[in-house]
Amino acid sequence: MAKVLVSRxxxxxxxxxxxxxxxxxxxxAQWQAEGRVVALCPEVAGGLPTPRPPAEIPGGQGxxxxxxxxxxxxxxxxxxxxPFMAGAQQALALVRQHGIRVAVLKANSxxxxxxxxxxxxxxxxxxxxxxxxxxxxxxxxxRVFNENQLDExxxxxxGED
Ligand code: SF4
Numbered sequence: 528m529a530k531v532l533v534s535r536x537x538x539x540x541x542x543x544x545x546x547x548x549x550x551x552x553x554x555x556a557q558w559q560a561e562g563r564v565v566a567l568c569p570e571v572a573g574g575l576p577t578p579r580p581p582a583e584i585p586g587g588q589g590x591x592x593x594x595x596x597x598x599x600x601x602x603x604x605x606x607x608x609x610p611f612m613a614g615a616q617q618a619l620a621l622v623r624q625h626g627i628r629v630a631v632l633k634a635n636s637x638x639x640x641x642x643x644x645x646x647x648x649x650x651x652x653x654x655x656x657x658x659x660x661x662x663x664x665x666x667x668x669x670r671v672f673n674e675n676q677l678d679e680x681x682x683x684x685x686g687e688d
Contacts, residue, residue, distance in 0.1 A: 528563060529687035532622055532630040532664070534639045535568040537674050542568040546578040549633050554677050563684070565625050569614025569638040569660040575607065582607050584637050585647030587656030593663055599637055602649050611638060615660040622669055629683045630664055634673035641671040 535542050538559065539551035558564050571577060580601040584592055591597035592608060599611045615638070621627065632639035637658050644656035661671050672680035 528561070529629065529684050530563050530565050530625045530627050531558060531680070531684055532618060532625075532627050532632070532669070533558075533564050533566050534631065534633040534636075535566045535571070536633055537631065538564070538566055540566070540568065542571050542577050544570070544577070544579050544581045549674070552674060552677065554681070555631065558684075565621055565627060567614075567618055567621060569618055570610065571614075572617045573610035573612070573614030575610045575614075580605070581649070582611070582637050583645045583647045583649060584656070584659070587644035587646050587654040589637070589640075589644065589657045589659040589662030590666070592659045593666070599659065600647065611659045614638060615663040618660045619663055619667060622664060622667060628669055628687050629680060630661075630669050630671045631677065631680050632658070632661055632664075632671055632673060634675060639673075641665075641673050 536549040580603045582601040598608045638660045640658040641661045643653045646652045
């Protein structure tokens with residue numbers, strides 16, 4: 528049975544920067560009951576507290592953070608690149624440990640976003656891009672979906688079963 532890496536906030540865990548959750552979703556709860564879900568909040572796993580200041584990647588490209596070409600900056604100005612990188616590495620370790628080929632990660636997050644990210648101006652402006660963890664998993668060959676793509680994610684999981 529194929530396992531899937533899922534953002535903890537989508538499971539109803541209050542790990543978001545603002546102390547809230549982004550779920551739960553019934554489908555994800557069903558997958559969890561089946562034993563498919565490996566849950567992770569990369570930012571908390573990387574050592575950041577909850578709540579924490581929101582953070583963005585100038586330019587919104589998580590892949591540039593991975594290569595040292597961009598940083599992750601919190602709204603208070605702190606460089607939080609190191610914990611974001613640490614969380615991404617923990618996600619990579621988990622997918623390798625469990626043979627995971629599919630992930631469902633929270634849209635638009637500087638860690639988890641798979642198609643869009645905020646642009647670093649803290650103005651609510653999104654650009655085509657991805658978070659640091661999403662970028663690292665994509666480079667590993669993991670198919671990364673978000674909470675608005677659960678049907679596509681399920682088809683991908685079935686293809687791995
Ligand atoms: Fe954690 Fe990712 Fe959810 Fe942010 S989007 S709270 S990093 S699991």
